[in-house]
Amino acid sequence: xxxxxSTLLGSSxxxxxxxxFALFPTIGTTRAGITSGLNNTPLLDTEPITVLTxxxxxxxxxxxxxxxxxxxxxxxxxxxxTFSNTALQLAITNDAVAAGLIFGxxxxxxxxxxxxxxxxxxxxxxxxxxxITRWETALNAVLKFELDILGLILKYILGQIVENNKGxxxxxxxxxxxxxxxxxxxxxxxxxxxxxxxxxxxxxxVNPSFALPINIAGLLKLIPKLGIIIAAIEGAAFQLQLGPSxxxxxxxxxxxxxxxxxANADTTSLTWxxxxxxxxxxxxxxxxxxxxxxxxxxxxxxxxxxxLGLFFTLTLIRVISLGVTSPPIPIxxxxxxxIDFGTYFNRLNNSIGSQQLGFDPLRDLPxxxxxxxxxxxxxxxx
Amino acid sequence: MDPxxxxxxxxxxxxxxVGASMGCMLLxxxxxxxxxxxxxxxxxxxxxxxxxxxxxxxxxxxxxxxxYTPGDPILPNVATLTPHILMDDAxxxxxxxxxxxxxxxxxxxxxDYTQSTPTAVAARTLVAAGQVMPDGRVVSTVxxxxxxxxxxxxxxxxxxxxxxxxxxxxxxxxMDQGQGLVTLFDYGDAVAxxxxxxxxxxxxxxxxxxxxxxxxxxxxxxxTQGVIFAPGEVQSAATIVATSNQEVPNAxxxxxxxxLIDLDDNGDYVAQAFGTPxxxxxxxxxxxxxxxxxxxGNVRQSLSEARLLAASPHLSLTRAGTDGxxxxxxxxxxxxxxxxxxxxIVTEDSSGNTTLYRAGxxxxxSGMLSPGGNSIQGIVPGVVNASGLIFYELVTNxxxxxxxxxGQMTALLLNRGATIGGLAVDTIAFGLHPTxxxxxxRLVSYGQxxxxxxxxxxxxxx
Numbered sequence: 001x002x003x004x005x006s007t008l009l010g011s012s013x014x015x016x017x018x019x020x021f022a023l024f025p026t027i028g029t030t031r032a033g034i035t036s037g038l039n040n041t042p043l044l045d046t047e048p049i050t051v052l053t054x055x056x057x058x059x060x061x062x063x064x065x066x067x068x069x070x071x072x073x074x075x076x077x078x079x080x081x082t083f084s085n086t087a088l089q090l091a092i093t094n095d096a097v098a099a100g101l102i103f104g105x106x107x108x109x110x111x112x113x114x115x116x117x118x119x120x121x122x123x124x125x126x127x128x129x130x131x132i133t134r135w136e137t138a139l140n141a142v143l144k145f146e147l148d149i150l151g152l153i154l155k156y157i158l159g160q161i162v163e164n165n166k167g168x169x170x171x172x173x174x175x176x177x178x179x180x181x182x183x184x185x186x187x188x189x190x191x192x193x194x195x196x197x198x199x200x201x202x203x204x205x206v207n208p209s210f211a212l213p214i215n216i217a218g219l220l221k222l223i224p225k226l227g228i229i230i231a232a233i234e235g236a237a238f239q240l241q242l243g244p245s246x247x248x249x250x251x252x253x254x255x256x257x258x259x260x261x262x263a264n265a266d267t268t269s270l271t272w273x274x275x276x277x278x279x280x281x282x283x284x285x286x287x288x289x290x291x292x293x294x295x296x297x298x299x300x301x302x303x304x305x306x307x308l309g310l311f312f313t314l315t316l317i318r319v320i321s322l323g324v325t326s327p328p329i330p331i332x333x334x335x336x337x338x339i340d341f342g343t344y345f346n347r348l349n350n351s352i353g354s355q356q357l358g359f360d361p362l363r364d365l366p367x368x369x370x371x372x373x374x375x376x377x378x379x380x381x382x
Numbered sequence: 383m384d385p386x387x388x389x390x391x392x393x394x395x396x397x398x399x400v401g402a403s404m405g406c407m408l409l410x411x412x413x414x415x416x417x418x419x420x421x422x423x424x425x426x427x428x429x430x431x432x433x434x435x436x437x438x439x440x441x442x443x444x445x446x447x448x449x450y451t452p453g454d455p456i457l458p459n460v461a462t463l464t465p466h467i468l469m470d471d472a473x474x475x476x477x478x479x480x481x482x483x484x485x486x487x488x489x490x491x492x493x494d495y496t497q498s499t500p501t502a503v504a505a506r507t508l509v510a511a512g513q514v515m516p517d518g519r520v521v522s523t524v525x526x527x528x529x530x531x532x533x534x535x536x537x538x539x540x541x542x543x544x545x546x547x548x549x550x551x552x553x554x555x556x557m558d559q560g561q562g563l564v565t566l567f568d569y570g571d572a573v574a575x576x577x578x579x580x581x582x583x584x585x586x587x588x589x590x591x592x593x594x595x596x597x598x599x600x601x602x603x604x605x606t607q608g609v610i611f612a613p614g615e616v617q618s619a620a621t622i623v624a625t626s627n628q629e630v631p632n633a634x635x636x637x638x639x640x641x642l643i644d645l646d647d648n649g650d651y652v653a654q655a656f657g658t659p660x661x662x663x664x665x666x667x668x669x670x671x672x673x674x675x676x677x678x679g680n681v682r683q684s685l686s687e688a689r690l691l692a693a694s695p696h697l698s699l700t701r702a703g704t705d706g707x708x709x710x711x712x713x714x715x716x717x718x719x720x721x722x723x724x725x726x727i728v729t730e731d732s733s734g735n736t737t738l739y740r741a742g743x744x745x746x747x748s749g750m751l752s753p754g755g756n757s758i759q760g761i762v763p764g765v766v767n768a769s770g771l772i773f774y775e776l777v778t779n780x781x782x783x784x785x786x787x788x789g790q791m792t793a794l795l796l797n798r799g800a801t802i803g804g805l806a807v808d809t810i811a812f813g814l815h816p817t818x819x820x821x822x823x824r825l826v827s828y829g830q831x832x833x834x835x836x837x838x839x840x841x842x843x844x
Contacts, residue, residue, distance in 0.1 A: 210600065213599070213600055214582065215553070215581075218540055218543045235484075239523070243582075245605035311607075317464070317465060317466045318642055319642075320716070321585070321641030321714070321716070323639035325607065325639045327658075
C-alpha cells in the first residue's frame with residue numbers, strides 16, 4: 001500500500017462562499033461572481049381623503065439596490081490515506097462545507113403625508129351668505145431615506161433563519177468585507193457544516209431560508225432625523241407600518257462523489273465511515289501519482305426563492321386605513337441571474353501532500369518535465 | 383420643538399369647528415328619518431341582502447354629561463385626549479391619551495351610573511409608553527385596541543427597538559383582564575397551520591372571548607397578510623380566515639393587503655381590504671390605482687363564500703357580484719358589524735358622494751338632509767351596537783351632528799352648540815373606534831367644548 005500524505009482539497013482555504021462554486025453556473029463561469037441591480041416601485045398616490053373636518057393626502061414609493069455574490073458553495077478538507085492498485089482509503093479531517101450567498105441591499109423609501117384641518121367660516125354676502133371650508137395645513141410630513149436595510153434588520157433575520165433551520169447544519173448571518181457595488185454593506189447568509197463529512201456520507205444538505213416582513217417604522221425612530229418625523233405622524237393619531245419583505249430559500253445538496261489519482265484511477269463508489277472513506281479504483285493508479293482529485297456534485301433545490309418587496313399601511317385609530325403591498329420582486333430578474341435547475345459537478349485537485357490551494361512557487365510543479373542541461377566544453381581551437 | 387407637544391395643539395385645532403352656533407338641544411326626537419327617507423334605496427337599487435332589519439327601538443332621549451376632562455383629580459396626569467375612546471357593557475370607559483411629558487397611555491375609568499350624573503369613581507392605567515414588560519421589552523405605542531362586554535381589553539403593543547433587548551420582537555397582542563397584561567400572540571410565534579411566523583400585527587377585534595386580528599407573516603417561501611380567528615383567544619386554536627393573494631369574492635382581482643376589521647358575537651366579520659385588478663398594464667412610474675373593498679363573511683366559512691359589500695370601480699364585478707348587493711365606490715373607511723349581521727359601511731362614489739349604509743340600506747348620503755335638517759357634507763363610519771342600532775356622525779353645513787338609526791327611523795342625539803354641564807359643545811369626534819356604544823345604547827365620544835376643555839362625553843338613553 002502506498003501512502004498519500006495529508007493533502008488539502010477545496011475551493012478556498014478558509015472556506016469562502018464568494019470564492020466558491022456558483023450554484024447556478026452560467027456558460028464559461030463556474031465560480032461565484034458579483035452582480036448588482038436596481039428596482040424602484042411607486043406604491044401609493046391618493047386623492048385627498050376627508051374624515052370629519054380634516055383631510056389627508058398620501059403618496060409613497062420605494063425600491064432596492066441589491067448587490068450579490070453567489071449563490072455559491074465552498075468546501076475544503078484534508079485527505080490522507082493509502083492506495084493500492086485496486087482501492088483507495090482516505091481519512092478525511094478538518095472538513096468544512098458552506099453554502100449560501102452574500103448580498104447587500106439599500107432600501108429607498110419616500111413618503112409624504114399632508115394633513116389639513118378644515119375650518120368652517122361664515123361668508124356674509126346677503127342672499128349668497130354661506131358657510132365655506134377653509135383648509136389649513138396642520139402637518140406636512142416628508143419621510144425620505146435610503147439605508148442599509150439588512151444592517152437594520154439583521155438580528156431579526158438571524159432569529160428566523162436559525163429558528164426555521166434546526167438540525168446538524170449551523171446557520172449564520174453576518175457582515176462581511178466583500179466589496180459590493182456602491183459600497184453597499186454586505187452580509188453573508190449561509191449554512192455550514194464542520195467535521196461531519198464522514199458522518200453525512202460525504203455530503204451536506206443545507207437550506208438557509210427565511211421569509212420576513214418587518215415593520216421598520218419603530219427601527220427608523222432610532223435614526224434621529226427620521227424619528228422626529230415619525231413621532232409627528234404618531235402624534236397626529238396615525239399609525240405607520242412600512243418595511244421590506246424578504247424571502248430567501250436556498251435548498252441545495254452538496255456531495256463528494258468521487259476521488260481519483262489520475263489516469264482513470266477513479267473510485268467507482270465510495271463507502272463512508274465516520275473517519276473517512278474507502279473505494280475501489282476503476283484502474284490501477286500511475287506510479288507515484290502527483291495529484292489527488294475529488295469530484296463534488298451539487299443539486300440546487302427546486303424551491304429556490306429570493307424576493308424583495310415593500311409594504312406600507314397608514315391607519316388613523318380604527319376609522320381609516322390605507323395599505324399597499326408591492327408584488328414580490330424576484331432578485332434574479334433584477335440581477336439578470338440565470339437559474340437552471342439540474343445537477344452540477346465541480347472538480348477539486350491539488351498536489352499530493354500540499355497544504356496550499358492554488359499556485360505555490362516554493363513547490364516543485366508536479367506536472368513539470370525534468371530537463372537535464374549539459375554544458376558541453378568548447379571545442380579546442382587548436 | 384417637541385413634536386408631540388406641537389401636534390397636541392394641532393390635534394385640538396383639527397377637531398375644532400368654526401361655524402354658526404346652532405342652539406339645538408341634546409335630546410333626540412324620533413324623527414321620521416333623514417333626507418334619505420329612512421330605510422330606502424338599498425345598495426344597487428334593489429332589495430338585497432339582509433333586510434333593513436329593524437333592531438331595538440331608538441331611545442326616546444339622551445342625556446349627555448362630561449365624564450372626564452384632562453386634569454380631573456380622578457386621573458390628574460393626563461394632559462391631552464385623543465379620539466381613541468371605547469367602552470364595555472359593564473361600567474368602564476377606556477381611552478388613549480398623552481400625559482404632560484407627551485407619553486401615550488391607555489387608561490380605564492370605572493363609572494358609577496347610579497348617580498344623578500354618571501361619575502368616574504375609579505381609574506387605572508392599563509399600559510403606558512416606557513412601561514417595561516417582564517421580558518425586558520419597552521412599550522412604545524399602543525396600536526389597535528378592543529374591549530369585550532366584560533371589560534377584557536385586547537391591544538397591539540409596539541415596542542421601542544432602541545430600549546428593548548436587541549432582536550426582541552417588535553410587537554405583540556396582549557390582553558388585560560384586570561390583573562396585568564398577558565401575551566396572546568407574539569412576534570415570531572408560529573402561525574396557525576405551520577404557515578410561518580407572525581411578524582406584524584395590524585387591526586384586531588374582540589367579540590366575547592373570540593379574537594380576530596390581521597397580521598403579516600412569513601413562511602413557506604413567501605410573505606402573506608392574513609385575517610386570523612382565535613376562538614377563546616387561544617393561540618393553538620387559531621385559524622386563518624382570509625389572506626392576501628386570495629381572489630376577491632364576486633370580483634376579478636386578488637387581495638393585495640388587508641386593513642380594518644370588525645367581528646360580531648355570531649362569528650360574522652367585515653373586513654376592509656385593497657385589491658389588485660387582474661391583468662393591469664401599469665406604467666412603472668405610476669402607483670397602481672387604489673382598489674379598496676369590503677367583504678362580509680363568517681369565520682367558519684372560506685373567503686370565497688363571503689359577500690362583497692363594496693368594491694372600488696377598479697375591480698370588475700363578476701356576474702354574481704352584479705346582483706345589486708355590492709356598492710361600487712371607494713371604501714377607505716372602516717366597516718362595522720353588530721347586532722344580528724347588521725353591517726355599516728361608508729363609500730364614496732366617483733362623483734364624490736359619500737353614502738352610509740346600514741345592512742345594505744342607505745341611512746345618510748352627502749347632499750341630503752341630516753336629522754337636524756341640514757345639508758350633509760361628510761359622514762363618519764357608524765358604530766353598531768349589539769342591539770343593531772347604528773350611531774354615526776355627520777358633517778353638515780351647519781356643523782357636526784351625532785345621530786342614531788335603527789333602520790327605520792333616525793334621530794339627532796347631539797350637535798354643536800348643545801349645552802352640557804353649562805358649557806356649549808363645539809366639536810364632537812365620534813366613530814373613530816367601533817366600540818363606542820354598548821348594548822344598552824350608552825355611548826362615549828370625544829368632545830371639545832366651546833372656548834373650553836376637551837372632554838370625554840358620555841351619552842345615556844333616558
